[in-house]
Amino acid sequence: MTPTERRASASLAAVFASRMLGLFLVLPVFALEAARYPGGTDVALVGLAMGIYGLTQGLLQIPFGMASDRFGRKRIIVLGLVIFAAGSFVAAAADSLWMLMLGRALQGAGAVSAAVTALLADQTRDEVRTKAMALVGASIGLMFAVSLVAAPAGAARIGLAGLFAITGGLALGCIVIVAWWTPPAPAQHRNAPRGRLADVLNHGPLLRLDVGVFILYAVQLAMWVAVPAMLVQAGLAKDAHWKVYLPTVLASFLVMGFTLFPLERRGYLRAVFLVSIGIVLFVQVGFLAVAGQPGLVALTVLLFLFFCAFNVLEASQPSMASRIAPAHLRGTALGVYNTLQSLGLFAGGAVGGWLAKNVGIQGLFGVCAALMAVWLAVAWPMRAPRAAKTVEILADDAQAT
Known part of the structure; x- marks a missing residue:
């Protein structure tokens, strides 16, 4: 940099x-x-x-x-x-x-x-x-x-x-x-020059990312309707849940640093992106499989995998959106992106709670897995944006010195 x-x-x-x-x-x-x-x-x-x-x-x-x-x-x-x-x-x-x-x-x-x-x-x-x-x-x-x-x-x-x-x-x-x-x-x-909201809403690749961020955050929040109770069921007291969350989150940062950046430099951003979606799908299926009798080791492994994939998607999606959108539409494009992110959180909490109450946590994770499968299908045709040959920031640095 x-x-x-x-x-x-x-x-x-x-x-x-x-x-x-x-x-x-x-x-x-x-x-x-x-x-x-x-x-x-x-x-x-x-x-x-x-x-x-x-x-x-x-x-x-x-x-x-x-x-x-x-x-x-x-x-x-x-x-x-x-x-x-x-x-x-x-x-x-x-x-x-x-x-x-x-x-x-x-x-x-x-x-x-x-x-x-x-x-x-x-x-x-x-x-x-x-x-x-x-x-x-x-x-x-x-x-x-x-x-x-x-x-x-x-x-x-x-x-x-x-x-x-x-x-x-x-x-x-x-x-x-x-x-x-x-x-x-x-x-x-x-x-x-300034663009229009219609220009963003008619942009196919941006809409694919918007669908993705909505599903990702809806699934993330819906998970947390059930995961804390599963940890308690596995024998971990509520005030000790951080002992699972903290190490899995920190370890996932290390995995992201050693995988995402080197693979992106080698031109594998699309592959990393799709694999990460697949990992979140696998995690939902895993939670569905252990929902009846959750074990602490299984839950810890599934959460670690989730955080690894989530961190990669959290970093790569807004980067891809900002690179796909024309410079004069970035604020508007990222406004739509963040709106879908917030609405995903709202929907995940509301619908996740309803699902857990009415169809049980197996039904909740089944729906989450289905949503991730939909996202994988939507994202599959995408291509990683090419890096633009930009020199303006370097020129600004040269002028500053």
Whole structure:
């Protein structure tokens, strides 16, 4: 990577990590701590308060992405972070479940994922973009692992309000990073003509990736409707689940680093992409097979395989979307991509819960396996995008020196 690419990758990964740490700190303890608020005994309202973040996030990803194409990435990112911070402080000050819900909705309204990803794509060449996206994905996964350990201890000391206050402070720190550390958008992207949403919706390869990210995140969240209970059934206490999650997540990062990047450089990105989809399909079939009598070793192996494949897909999909989309459509294209990602999370939670209740976890994993088979069929005709012969970022570095 060039100095500009390293600075962009590190700063924007820090933005993602700080923002996601704030969110992840809340999730493991939200349902338990929300019961302390007036109205918190209503399980349906607690679930709505948790999920409304994903709903507002999904609704606003496309507008924020389009706005970043028109008004500039950094301006829109800062605006979204301000909204996210405001929602965090509203939730911290909440004295009822309804006010907590309002804070969560405002947090989701700061939908900057598409703009941040588009800015990272603007500032990296095609041949190193997957590595940059993987750095972001790894930072998010690491924050998830950290939150599993830190959230219960933090909630015991400062409560849910304190965790939300930390979330707001992290968002303000992200504004500082974007304003003073992240490089500005390259001139050729600032001055490019602006496209239309219809151009993205009529783009076949982008739509294949959008279908894929919806299925991936729907399956991921649906899995977590059943996996914690299976771990308990296998003999692992709830407060010890991190002993499985943390090592499997960290080990999967190592596997990704030693497989994805070398194979991509050799021209095998499509093969790695399709194999990763196949591995997630295999994992769903594996969970289906052990659902009746889960063993801890089997569950650990299946989770390790899932995280290995998920991390590869998490890094390669947005990289491919940013490379397939024309530069003047990146914000809009990634807005659609992130919208489908958020809607996948929403659908996975809602439908996964319904399936687990009405057809059991075998039926849940059967549906997840079928969805992964559909994705494999949709993705099969895709070809890995070729690296563009771009020199603008190198020229910017030369001018800076």
